[in-house]
Amino acid sequence: MHVPDGFINAPVSVAAGAVAAGAVAVSIRGARRELGGTSHAAGHGGENTAPLAGLVAAFIFAVQMLNFPVAAGTSGHLLGGALAAILVGPYTGVLCISVVLLMQGILFADGGLTALGVNITVMGVVTVVVSYALFRGLVTVLPRKRRSVTVASFAAALVSVPAAATVFTAIYAIGGTTDVPVGKVLTAMVGVHVLIGIGEAAITMLTVGAVIAVRPDLVHGARGLAAPLKLRVGGELVDAPAAAPVAARSLRAVWATGLVTALVLAGFVSYYASASPDGLEKVAADKGIDKKVEDHAAKDSPLADYGVKDIADARISGGLAGVIGVGVTVAAGTGIFWSVRRRQTKDAGPARVPDAV
Structure with missing residues (x-):
């Protein structure tokens, strides 16, 4: 759903750019909490989110190269807002999608540069806000189990795609450069993007489920959902001792596995999209x-x-471009997220020692 230059007029593109810039600014402030600082202090594992966020951005970049057929002569691809929000948090999720769209627009000529604000608003802000709001609502009413997280992620991702299509149509109704009945555009956009949403939902559910299976503490949307294990001691039920923290090597293994997966998807599987x-x-x-x-x-x-450019073999040319894209995205994303996290740590300052009484 990358909007090219020329679909939306200049005034509305500028307005969308202002909305996107405001959303990114708000997300930077919110991401400081999600990426470390306060979340770490609360024992939520936020210190692990910074390296994961860069990987999430790179993974979304890779999967967006995998267009899948949805109808005769039509394909779809992951938008990624729901996936990013559930894995690393809604504020960090907006930043993940923004990084991906920026890399795609500058390096790969995918999505207009004058339409960057429209794309961030539609593909980043709308998908994250809609999906995460629905996700949180569902996990509140569903049983507090990991399976509920995957079910909620499916539903949230499914709804986020036609929601984004609807918002694009609204933007087009205000600033479209062609005279086409808005009703026809809305019907067509929502109709095809409901089908695309099914693919989005499946990818999101499978990815979230895979991460939960090995490191549930890394999934932002799963934190605090599991009830503490109970033991019967002396005829009474008591909370079992907390499990020991997972070794750092495990986090590195997850990160490496995710990066290799993204490289394989972008460098090899994308040829068959x-x-x-x-x-x-x-x-x-x-x-x-x-x-x-x-x-x-x-x-x-x-x-x-x-x-x-200048590589004639389509398989090699496309695969190499995908690998470069994953590398640039993970480097840029990780650098940005570490910077945001370090700013949070710096702003928080050293812990204050209470005065002696």
């Missing part, structure tokens, strides 16, 4: 809202269209 236009591209072509689309400012980038 569907070549059909995605939901927005298909609707734009069918309904005529792409009549004023503009060439991307980075169309001559060495990595434009997810291929390395």
Whole structure:
């Protein structure tokens, strides 16, 4: 659902950019709590979120290269807002998607640069807010079990995609550059993105479930859900002692496994992705809202269209571009998230020692 340049007029694009910038600013402040500092002090494992967040951004970049067929001549791909919010928290999730969209726009000419604010608003802010609100509501009423987290993640991801399509249609209704009935655009966008949402939901549920299976403490949405283990002592039920912290090596193993998976998906599996236009591209072509689309400012980038310039072999060109994209995204994302976490730690200052009485 990457909106190109020319779909939305300049005033509305600027307004969307302001909304996106405000959301990113708010997310930076919120992410400081999610990435360390206060969450660590509360025993929620937030100190592990910074390295995981960079990996989540890289994984989402990789999976977005895997377009899957959803209807005749139409494909879809992961948006990732629900996945990021559930794994690393809603504020950090917005930043993850923003990093991915920035890398895609600058390096790969995917998503217009003047439309970056629209894309962050639609694909980042809307998907995260809608999915995480629904997710939290579901885990509140469902049994406090890990399976409830995966079920809630499926439903949240499913709803987030047509919600994003609806918001795009609203933005188009205000600032679209072509004269196409909004009702037709809305029907087409929501219809195809409900189907895409099913794929999004499956990917999100499987990924969240895989992480929960090995390190449930790393899943932001699963923290505090498990009831403490009870032991019967002297005829009374008491809380069992807390389990010892998992070794740091385990975190490194999870991170390495995730990175290798992202590299394989982007560098090899992406070659077999569907070549059909995605939901927005298909609707734009069918309904005529792409009549004023503009060439991307980075169309001559060495990595434009997810291929390395001057490499004729499509498999090698696309695979190498995917590997470079994963590497750049994980490096940029991890650097940003560590910086945000260090700022939180610095702002918190040293722990205050109570005065002696």
